[in-house]
Amino acid sequence: MRADHSGGRKHAREEGEAAATQLATARAGTAYANGDPILEVRDLVKHYPLTQGVLFKKQVGAVKAVDGVSFDLSAGETLGIVGESGCGKSTVARMLVHLERPTAGAIRYKGEDITRLSGRALKAVRRNIQMVFQDPYTSLNPRMTVGDIIGEPYEIHPEVAPKGERRRKVQDLLDVVGLNPEYINRYPHQFSGGQRQRIGIARGLALNPEIIVADEPVSALDVSVQAQVINLLDSLQSEFGLSFVFIAHDLSIVRHISDRVGVMYLGRIVEIGTDEQIYEHPTHPYTQALLSAVPVPDPMARESRERIILHGDVPSPANPPSGCRFRTRCWKAQERCALEVPLLAVPAAFRLAPGPASHDSACHFAEEKHVVASREERDTPRGEGRGPEIEAPGTAVRKRPPHDPEAQGDIQP
Amino acid sequence: MLLEVRDLHVEFHTREGVAKAVNGVNYSVAEGETLAVLGESGSGKSVTAQAVMGILDMPPGKISGGEILFKDRDLLKLKPEERRRVRGQEMAMIFQDALSSLNPVMTVGEQLGEMFTVHRGMSRKDARTRSVELMDRVRIPAAKERVGNYPHQFSGGMRQRIMIAMAMALEPSLIIADEPTTALDVTVQAQVMDLLAELQRELNMGLILITHDLGVVADVADKIAVMYAGRIVETSPVHDIYQAPAHPYTKGLLRSIPRLDRKGRELYAIRGLPPNLLHIPPGCAFHPRCPMAQDVCRTDVPPLYRVSDGRRSACHFWKETLDAR
Known part of the structure; x- marks a missing residue:
C-alpha cells in the first residue's frame, strides 16, 4: 500500500494534475478515505x-x-x-x-x-x-x-x-x-x-x-x-x-x-467542534472569553463590541484547581464546579435540541453566547440590541466605553 | 502639538553599506491622542520611536536629517543633560519584552522607586510607598507583599503592568509603546490595552502605539500612520483607513489578515518580500510588490498626496486605489 502511494506522489510532481488524481486513487485504495479517523x-x-x-x-x-x-x-x-x-x-x-x-x-x-x-x-x-x-x-x-x-x-x-x-x-x-x-x-x-x-x-x-x-x-x-x-x-x-x-x-x-x-485550557480540551460551532455558537465560558478578547480589525466594532475581560492569570499546572479548572476565572462558577470535573460531552441542555450549539463542551453551565459579531449585527446603533453587562467576582463583561456607571449592573447566573 | 516629527532621516552604517532605516518621516501627536504606527519588521517604525526617545544606538545609527519638536523645542538640538531630563520625566517608553527590559537582580520595588529617588530626590522609604501605590494603580494584586519580588x-x-507603572511613574506627557502586547496571550492582551487606555485618559497623555496588529489598532487608535521601507505610505484617521485604504500596501495588508467573523477562501497575499534596506528599490519602494505599479512608480518617488483632511497617501495612483474597492 505504501509503495503504491509514494509512487503516486512521485508522478504528482512530474505530471501535475493528472497525477494528483492518481494519488487520490492510491489513497482511496487504503482503508483510510477522507472522513475516517486516521x-x-x-x-x-x-x-x-x-x-x-x-x-x-x-x-x-x-x-x-x-x-x-x-x-x-x-x-x-x-x-x-x-x-x-x-x-x-x-x-x-x-x-x-x-x-x-x-x-x-x-x-x-x-x-x-x-x-x-x-x-x-x-x-x-x-x-x-x-x-x-x-x-x-x-x-x-x-x-x-x-x-x-x-x-x-x-x-x-x-x-x-x-x-x-x-x-x-x-x-x-x-x-x-x-x-x-x-x-x-x-x-x-x-x-x-x-x-x-x-x-x-x-x-x-x-x-x-x-x-x-x-x-x-x-x-x-x-x-x-x-x-x-x-x-x-x-x-x-x-x-x-x-x-x-x-x-x-x-x-x-x-x-x-x-x-x-479544539480549545485547550490548563491541560484539557474544554470545547471542540466544527469551526462554525466554536466561533458562531460557543457554549464554554472560556471559549467565549477568548473569542471576545480578539481585537477585530474594524474600528466600527470598537464601541459595539462586547468584551469579556478575564481577571487574573492562568493557575499553575503544578497545582490546578479542583473540579473545573477554569472556575477560578469564570463568572458562572458555583459550588458544583469546585467539586465535580465537567466531562467533555454534549451538555444536557443541548442534547435534545440538535443544532450548532449541540457539540462537546466541558461546562456544567454551558450556554450559547454570540461573541463574534457578524458585520450586519455591528451596524446597529451603539448600545442598542446588545447583550447584558455583567460584573461578577473575578470577571467583568462590558462594552466600550467602560466608564458609564449605569452600565455595570450585576447579574448572577 | 505635543510632538512633531519633521522629515526625519536615520541611517545605519554597517559593514555591507548604509542601511536607510528612516527616510523622511513626518508625524505628530497631540495631548490625549493615540497615534498608531503600523508596519512590518524593518519598516522603520521602532527606529523612528527610538530616535524620538533618544535611545538610538549611535553609532552604528545616525540621525542624518530632520527635526523632532517636543513642546516646541527641537530635541535634536538639546544638550545631553537636557535631553536626559526630557526623556526621564516628560516622555517614557514601554517595550515589548518586559522580562528583558526589567533588571533581573533588582526587586520591582527598587526599580520603580528609582524613578522617584533619581528624578524627584525622594527618600528610599517614601519611594517605596509610592511604588506600592503605583503597583496598586496598575492593579497588581497584593502590591504591598509583592513590592519586594x-x-x-x-x-x-504582570510584568507588562510593572513596565506600564514605571512609564507612568512621573506622569509624562508622552508615552511610546513599542509592541506592548505582542508577547502576551489574547485575554491578557485585552487587560493590558484596557489599562493603558484608561491611564492615558486619566493623565491626558499622548500615546504612540507601535504595532503590526491591525486588530489592536482598530481598537484603540485615533489616527494611524502606515510605514513601509522607512517611509510613511499612508496617514489617516482610523475609521477611514479601514473602510477605504488609499495605498495599495495598506489595502493588501487589510485583505491578507484572516478574520475571526468570517470563514474566507484563499487569503489575499502580497507577493514578494519587504525590501532590503541596503538596496531600497528606486521610485516607490513598494513597486516590485504592487499590483498597480506603472512606469512612473519605478522612477519617481511618490510624495504624500493629500487625499482629504488629515489623510495622505504616498501613491501616484491613490485615486484609483480608493475607487477600486
Missing part, C-alpha cells in the same frame, strides 16, 4: 515530575502539562488546537510526533497504539507523522545547506528515495513549496523568515507523510508573509490529501485553516 |  487520541496525559533534593531526589509533585486529552483526526481534515501559553497545546503536538513520551493514554494511528511501539515499527509510523516547527530561525541547522536539511530525512528512511534520486526529490520539494530549486546549495541565513518556513515545510513533506503536525507555523512571520504561508499549507493539503493538526494561539488564523477546532 | 516571580501580564 488518528485517535485517548486520555493523553503528560506529567513532568517536580523533584526536591540533590543526592536523594524525591518527587514532590508534577507539572500536569497535559491531563486527559482526547480527540479524533479524520483523514484529509485540519484540526486546529487553540489555547494560551502553558495550556499544553505544544506538548500534545510533541507527543503526536513522538518527541515526548506520554505518561498515560493512547495515540492510535490507523487503530494501532503508537505510544507502545519501539524499534522498527515505531520508525515506520514516525515516517507518516511529520512536524513543522514554529521558529524558522532555530529549527534549521545553520551549518547545513538547504539540500542537506530537506534531504536528511532520507538518511534515516532510505527506503523512501534511493541515493541517486535524492537531489532531484529535494529540488521537486523546493518547487512544491514555492522556492527556486537552484537554491539547493544555499544556507538558511541566506533566506528570509517566510522562505525558511517554506524550507521547514519542505522537510516535513520529504517522507510523504499522511499527517503534518504544525506548531505555530506562522506566528514568527510578518503579516504579509503569513498569508503566503497559510495559502501554501492550504494548497498542499488539497494537493496531497494531508491531514493537519494545526496548533496556534491566533484564533483568526485557526478559523481560516481548520475544519474543526 | 523580583521580575521573574511575576507572570508576563
